[in-house]
Amino acid sequence: MNDKHWSRIRSQRLSRRSVLRASARAGVGAAGLALVGCGGDDDDDAQPQAVAQQEQQQEQAMQQQAEQQAQQEEQPEPQQQQAMQEEQQQQAVAQQAQQQQQEQPAVQQQQQQQQQEQVAAEPEPVGPPQGGTLRLGIVYSPANYSAPYAGDIAFGPAIWxxxxxxxxxxxxxxxxxxxxxxxxxxxxxxxxxxxxxxxxxxxxxxxxxxxxxxxxxxxxxxxxxxxxxxxxxxxxxxxxxxxxxxxxxxxxxxxxxxxxxxxxxxxxxxxxxxxxxxxxxxxxxGAFKFDTDSYEVDVYARGDRFEDSYDPAALDAVEWRTFQDAESMALALQAGELDMVYDLPKSWHANLAEDDGFQVELAPPTSLQWVLGMVGTGRDGGHEIMDDPKVRRALYRVIDRKRITAEIFEGLSEEKNVLWPKFSPGYNESLDQDYFNVDEARELITEAGYGDGTPPLKIACIAFQQEALDMAQIIQQDAAAAGINVEPEAMEFSTWLERFLAGTHEGLYMALFSFFAMHPQTLPVMNYQMRIPNSCAYDSPEYQAMIDGWPTADSEDKRQALLDEFNRILDQEPWVAPICTTVSIWASQSNVKGFWQDVVGRPRLQDVYFDDA
Structure with missing residues (x-):
């Protein structure tokens, strides 16, 4: 029973039947009711005033009794009244719950708005987490480099x-x-x-x-x-x-x-x-200040955050810890004794890459590449067979770059058919093709007059560069099928370098090649294998004229014409044959964040931070 029922009872008018029933119970006769129910004409059958007043009082009393009786009749029994009260209470509770449910979204919305206002009022965190010392393992000590204009990749960019x-x-x-x-x-x-x-x-x-x-x-x-x-x-x-x-x-x-x-x-x-x-x-x-007091040659170097840098580092410091070999360095990383290493052995890459506790990142393919150098006789050394462009083009075509990258570099390297990366102004897509073709190489060797095979040629490799020796052996196999007789030769670094700088290697050499990601006109100036004089003793008049044209190339059209000539010379008269990119691996604990490298693989350690959340 609800509130509407009780309101209806309080406001209802008594019906004629209810009045009659109540009058009978009160002992009021039918004659009396007739007086109430029928009206008489005031002009006919006039009554005395006293009689009229008595009848009026009697009528009022009878009506009052009838109303009281009707109300008593409608009033519930005590048990019914208790039940109705309980039902009324339940309805009140339900109504209150319904009202709270209706009000809840508005309350939640108000709370959310208050939370948003609180977040907006709080200052946003600026930059990455600060602090900590990065323990960085390296194989080559800073002492091996001549600072400040030549330095180790892992060391120099942080200090300068x-x-x-x-x-x-x-x-x-x-x-x-x-x-x-x-x-x-x-x-x-x-x-x-x-x-x-x-x-x-x-x-x-x-x-x-x-x-x-x-x-x-x-x-x-x-x-x-x-x-x-x-x-x-x-x-x-x-x-x-x-x-x-x-x-x-x-x-x-x-x-x-x-x-x-x-x-x-x-x-x-x-x-x-x-x-x-x-x-x-x-x-x-740079972003880190070198600590001369703690420096130990071939052992330890430290750089502390330079607070007055225009872009201060997130780290407190970097420690460079020098190891005698890359294997022991990798073990130290695995044991948690280092936070990061540079030049992780390739054999470690797969395991660490699959381990959630570590991160690995390759140096960009634009940092270094391997090349086969072909040395002529222009600098009182080399081999006379290398003076013939056809022989050099044949050698370009006996390099199985796909096999080399798959077998020696475990798929981590990229094949290089041309020197330039794709973003270089010197890149020509039509020249970027797979040149491996033993049959074509044999035809070129025959045209050069060596149909019965070439004289023996050495491929000079630095003794400790096993990758170079392995590549030379693959080249040896395919070159033999084309009639080119070559043999790898392991050489002490000092001897190799002396002949490299003098341009006197006896025929061929394996070497790393840098700066190819720069503008093409930079190579003849900056790269030992491309400038004149160079490590291959190549100095044709056309090449010299191309180099001499750059100072007066004051428009894009003139510069593009020189680039086209550069590509023509490299295609028709190659003296270095690109093979593939090198594999240099950075590895770190999983909490080291913010690490990135520029286009030539120089890291920006001031952006590195520890995320221990």
């Missing part, structure tokens, strides 16, 4: 910074110490603006004048450096410090190839360069 660098995907320069730059109309002048407030690790202001001195010091005879020196001197005719933060480079070679040099030109305090001997004083510019 450059004006600009290429990113991970191609030849688009990104700002580092330089905030911005601008060419003039014919790209013969590059104006660079430094970031404000830069300093070296000892607090000395890193101004445009200091950058000028650092770049110019590369040319000093007493400063050890790499190919960076030759490319910078070739591309830049003058360096001028305009003001504290503005630097002007006058370019001898116009165009964006200057960024190839800037990618490698570490900025160092020129006045402190003598202290680099033995790393007794390292006043550099």
């Amino acid at each position: 910074e450059t004006l600009t660098k290429y990113g991970a995907d191609g030849l688009t320069p990104e700002p580092h110490l330089a905030e911005s730059w601008e060419f003039n109309d014919d790209q013969t002048v590059l104006t660079i603006t430094l970031r404000p407030g830069l300093s070296f690790h000892d607090g000395k202001p890193l101004t445009a004048d200091e950058v000028k001195k650092s770049l110019e010091r590369m040319d000093d005879e007493d400063v050890a450096n790499s190919q960076v020196k030759s490319i910078f001197n070739k591309y830049v005719s003058a360096v001028t410090a305009i003001d504290e933060t503005t630097l002007q480079l006058d370019l001898a070679w116009p165009g964006e190839a200057i960024f190839d040099a800037l990618h490698f030109a570490n900025i160092h305090d020129a006045d402190a360069i003598p202290g680099l001997e033995g790393y007794t004083q390292v006043n550099a510019s």
Whole structure:
């Protein structure tokens, strides 16, 4: 029974039947009721006033009794009344629950809104988690390199910074110490603006004048450096410090190839360069400050976060721990004694890649590649058979690149049919094909006059580079089928290097090839195997003319014409034959995050952090 029932009882009017039934029970006669139910005419049969008043009082009393009786009749018995009260209570509880259910979405919505407002009011975390020391295992000690202009990939980029660098995907320069730059109309002048407030690790202001001195010091005879020196001197005719933060480079070679040099030109305090001997004083510019006190040659080096860096590292420090061999280094990583290693053995790759506790990452295929060098007689060495372009083209065609990458590099390497990566301005898709063809190689050898087979040729390999020896053996097998007689020769590194630099290897050699990811015009300047004189003693007039054309190539059309000529020479008169990319493996514990490499495989350790969540 609900509230509507009780409201209806309270508001209902008594019916005529109810009044009659109540009157009978009260002893009121039918005559009396007749007086109530029938009206008389006031003018006919007039009654005395007293009688009229009595009848009126009697009628009122009778009606009151009838109403009371009717109400008593409708009133429930005590048991029924208790049941109705219980039912009424249950209905009230149900109604309250229904009301709460209707109000709940609104309450939830209000709570969600309050939570969102609370989150919005809280400051968002800035950057990755901070702190921790990265224990990085390496095989080659920093002492093996001549800083600051040549350094180990795992070490140098953390200690030294450059004006600009290429990113991970191609030849688009990104700002580092330089905030911005601008060419003039014919790209013969590059104006660079430094970031404000830069300093070296000892607090000395890193101004445009200091950058000028650092770049110019590369040319000093007493400063050890790499190919960076030759490319910078070739591309830049003058360096001028305009003001504290503005630097002007006058370019001898116009165009964006200057960024190839800037990618490698570490900025160092020129006045402190003598202290680099033995790393007794390292006043550099990178995200980590070299700790000279803890340095142990061929054992240990440490870099602490440079707080005044324009882009401070997430880590507190990096420790470089040198191992005598890669196998023991890998075991240390597996045991948890290291956080990261560089140059993990290939045999470890598969197991660590399948283990959730570790991460592995290959160096990009644009860092290094293996090539077969073919040495002519132009530098008082080599072999006369290598002076014939047909023989060199035949050798290009006896290299089974698919087999080499599958068997020797376990599928981790990429075949290289041409020198250039696909993003290079020099890349020509029509030339990027599988050249392995023993029959075609035999025809070329016959045309060259060696139908009965060539004289014996040596393939010089560095003794400790087992990959080079293994590749030479595969080449030996396929070359024999084409009538080319070759034999691998393991050679001490010092002897190999001496002949490599002098261009006097006796016929062939296996070597690593770098800088091919840079602009093509950089190779004849920066790469030992491509410049004149080079390791293969190749110096045709056409090649020299192509190189000489770059300084005056002040338009894209002129530069493209030179690139087309470059590709024609490499296709018809090759002196180096690309084989495949190298395999350099980084591996780390699973909590090491933020690691990435640029286009030539140089890591950016200042972005690394520990994620222990």
